[in-house]
Every structure is written in C-alpha cells, then in structure tokens.
Amino acid sequence: MSPLARWCHRHRLAVVLAWVGLLTALGAAVGVGGSDFGDSPVAQNTDSARATALLREAASSxxxxxxxxxxxxxxxxxxxxxxxxxxxxxxHRIGAAPGVASVSSPFSPAGERQISADGKTAYATVAFEQDVSDTQTDQVKRLATDR
Known part of the structure; x- marks a missing residue:
C-alpha cells in the first residue's frame, strides 16, 4: 500500500484529474442511461404498491x-x-341517495366514537359507489345541503 501512496503523492495532478474524469464519465453515463424511477407507487412492483392496492380494495376512504x-x-x-x-x-336520507354505497351513523353502536367527548359534535362518513371526482356535482351539492 505504501508504494501506491507514494506514487499518488508524486503524481497528485494526474490522480486528481483521473478522479474528476471518472466522476464526470459516471455522471454522463447515468444521464444517458436514464433511470427507472417513477413517482407512482402503483405503477411499480413494490411492497408500497401492493399495500396501496390492498387499501383501495378494502377501504373506500x-x-x-x-x-x-x-x-x-x-x-x-x-x-x-x-x-x-x-x-x-x-x-337515513343520505344513505338512500343514489350513488351512495353506505353511511356510518354516529348513533349506531359502532359509531359512538364519531361523537365528540363534549357531545356537541358528531360526524357521519359517506362512502360513494364511485370516486367523488366522478360523482355528479349536483348530487354532491344535494347531499351537502340535505337537512
């Protein structure tokens, strides 16, 4: 190892230029070759993609x-x-509306957690049969103003 160190010390400029050239060549090779990275977890065969697919199948939210x-x-x-x-x-009316798959009522035994501790606020989760973005705008407005 000592002879290599002495040679590198004596030929410092050549060693530095060799390193710079190597790094430049590697950078150019990566730029030309491109990468297979994507920004969609579903488009790849990864654990994350499989988990996302399972979530989409199991939970409408x-x-x-x-x-x-x-x-x-x-x-x-x-x-x-x-x-x-x-x-x-x-x-009940929202659950019977067209395009609504289900509604979780805060007044059911399973919905007790949907009521705040002080008892002044409650919520219901509405699951649509299709993506909300695909649901007709007037239907969503009608559900939002239903009283």
Whole structure:
C-alpha cells in the first residue's frame, strides 16, 4: 500500500484529474442511461404498491371515495332527542341517495366514537359507489345541503 501512496503523492495532478474524469464519465453515463424511477407507487412492483392496492380494495376512504358530514349543536348534546332525530333522519336520507354505497351513523353502536367527548359534535362518513371526482356535482351539492 505504501508504494501506491507514494506514487499518488508524486503524481497528485494526474490522480486528481483521473478522479474528476471518472466522476464526470459516471455522471454522463447515468444521464444517458436514464433511470427507472417513477413517482407512482402503483405503477411499480413494490411492497408500497401492493399495500396501496390492498387499501383501495378494502377501504373506500383510502381510495378517495368517501366524505364526512359534520353536525354540531350550540346547546345540549347531539344525542339529545331534539338533535338526534333530525340528524338520524338526514343520515337515513343520505344513505338512500343514489350513488351512495353506505353511511356510518354516529348513533349506531359502532359509531359512538364519531361523537365528540363534549357531545356537541358528531360526524357521519359517506362512502360513494364511485370516486367523488366522478360523482355528479349536483348530487354532491344535494347531499351537502340535505337537512
């Protein structure tokens, strides 16, 4: 190793130029060859792509086909009969609307976590049969203004 170090020391300029040339050649080779990197996790055969595909199949919210409707009361609680009845009716009407796959009601046993700790706010998750971007605008507006 010592002879190599002495040679490099004696020929410093040649060694530096060789390194610069090598790095330049490698950079040019990468530029010409391109890369196979992509910005879409679905287009590649990776663990991430497979996980994304599973999420899209299993959960409509992961696929971008859901939304939330939030109710809030100023006085009392959303579980009071005067507030719960109109909200439950709205959830039922929204669930029966065309293009809606399902609605998770905050008043079902599974929906208890959809009511805030202070009881003043509740939400329902609406799952659409198709992507929200593909859903007709007037249908989404009608659901948003349904009372």
């Amino acid at each position: 992961a696929a971008g086909r859901s939304g939330r409707i939030v109710w809030q009361v100023k006085d009392g609680r959303v579980t009071d009969p005067t507030a719960e009845r109109p909200t439950a009716d709205a959830v």
